[in-house]
Amino acid sequence: MKSMIKTSVAFMILFFGFISCSSSTDSDKHDTLYVKFTNKSTSVYTITTIQLQAMGKAGDSVATPSGVWSANILTDGKTIAPGAHEFFTLDIPNLHWSQYRLGVSDGNGGEIMLHEQEGYDNEIMWAPSITHWAGDERTVSVTIVSNPSTGVIYISGYSDFAGIDD
Numbered sequence: 001m002k003s004m005i006k007t008s009v010a011f012m013i014l015f016f017g018f019i020s021c022s023s024s025t026d027s028d029k030h031d032t033l034y035v036k037f038t039n040k041s042t043s044v045y046t047i048t049t050i051q052l053q054a055m056g057k058a059g060d061s062v063a064t065p066s067g068v069w070s071a072n073i074l075t076d077g078k079t080i081a082p083g084a085h086e087f088f089t090l091d092i093p094n095l096h097w098s099q100y101r102l103g104v105s106d107g108n109g110g111e112i113m114l115h116e117q118e119g120y121d122n123e124i125m126w127a128p129s130i131t132h133w134a135g136d137e138r139t140v141s142v143t144i145v146s147n148p149s150t151g152v153i154y155i156s157g158y159s160d161f162a163g164i165d166d
Helices: 004-027
Strands: 035-038 049-056 085-090 096-105 111-113 129-131 139-148 153-162
Touching: 049 111, 096 139, 129 139, 129 153
Parallel strands: 035 139
Antiparallel strands: 035 085, 049 096, 096 111, 096 129, 139 153
């Protein structure tokens, strides 16, 4: 009977040791996220700038930036036209998230940063997010249109989900 109890105790120690090792390393395992960023075909504007700001751990009760706005991740003159996409490897640790803001082509060789427009209300027209959970690959998409009465360009819809959509 004593040997059975000792064996059971040893088994439980090993079992809980394996569980604690795997769960502590899984959450911090991957510091990058592979992202397919799509400008939906229903968008009216070509994306010329994507800037990221780290927001910390997903699920924190107060969403405050844990970083500054990045430089444009669309490098070498790349743009994302309506219906097109680009792939990025982003420095977003597992279980963290970042918000992003966009610049679009004005159609005349210039750029309009959405958040800098007169009449752009940051309380209503929030910065969408990219999260790193449920896998190390993500599909992000946006639809960019303008308000016909005010002319303000804004993101009318966005999505962010695990996996790479074909």
